Amino acid sequence: xxxxxxxxxxxxxxxxxxxxxxxxxxxxxxxxxxxxxxxxxxxxxxxxxxxxxxxxxxxxxxxxxxxxxxxxxxxxxxxxxxxxxxxxxxxxxxxxxxxxxxxxxxxxxxxxxxxxxxxxxxxxxxxxxxxxxxxxxxxxxxxxxxxxx
Numbered sequence: 001x002x003x004x005x006x007x008x009x010x011x012x013x014x015x016x017x018x019x020x021x022x023x024x025x026x027x028x029x030x031x032x033x034x035x036x037x038x039x040x041x042x043x044x045x046x047x048x049x050x051x052x053x054x055x056x057x058x059x060x061x062x063x064x065x066x067x068x069x070x071x072x073x074x075x076x077x078x079x080x081x082x083x084x085x086x087x088x089x090x091x092x093x094x095x096x097x098x099x100x101x102x103x104x105x106x107x108x109x110x111x112x113x114x115x116x117x118x119x120x121x122x123x124x125x126x127x128x129x130x131x132x133x134x135x136x137x138x139x140x141x142x143x144x145x146x147x148x149x
Contacts, residue, residue: 001075002064006056006081008146011035011090020077020095032104034094034112040087046126049082049091051119057091059119067096067110078111082122110147117144 003019013035020031038047064076075097085091092115096107123134 002061003066003077004057004060004064005079006051006053006060006082008081011079011081011093013090015092016077016093016095019098019110020075020097029099030104031095032101032108033096034092034108035090036092036112038085038087038089038091042125043127044087044125045128046084046086047056047091048084048124048126049080050122050124051080051082051130056120060115062082063111063114066071066114067107070110071096071098071107072100073098073103073107076107076111078115080115080119082121088099113140113143114147 010055017031017033020033038044042124060078060080064078067073067076073096075095077093077095079093081089081091093113094108094111096104096111098107116130117136125132125134
């Protein structure tokens with residue numbers, strides 16, 4: 001089962017874990033998760049994420065389908081927030097459910113590495129009165145590249 005949610009609502013980790021654990025039914029033996037938080041480094045006071053409705057969900061679904069084709073997964077969950085957020089807020093939750101931990105862990109790492117570069121999100125940071133768009137980072141490209149070809 002693949003579940004993708006893009007929303008401006010706060011991410012409820014307990015509810016998402018319950019759904020992710022239930023996605024595997026009797027096939028699940030492991031659920032690997034990643035939760036990303038808004039960082040307040042460099043004086044960031046607010047992060048706003050914009051997306052391309054429809055296209056963003058399709059891109060995330062395609063990544064989940066690719067992970068499901070690479071590893072024997074019983075379920076994949078990707079929940080991503082958009083809109084204004086503040087340091088400490090949850091920005092993303094990724095879960096991969098498999099019969100074995102190695103597949104779940106690898107798939108979770110794949111999903112978070114690839115969504116950083118392959119999903120159409122645009123980030124704008126506020127630092128007091130100043131705002132700036134966040135450029136793609138070479139470290140994100142390098143992390144995603146290890147899963148290609």
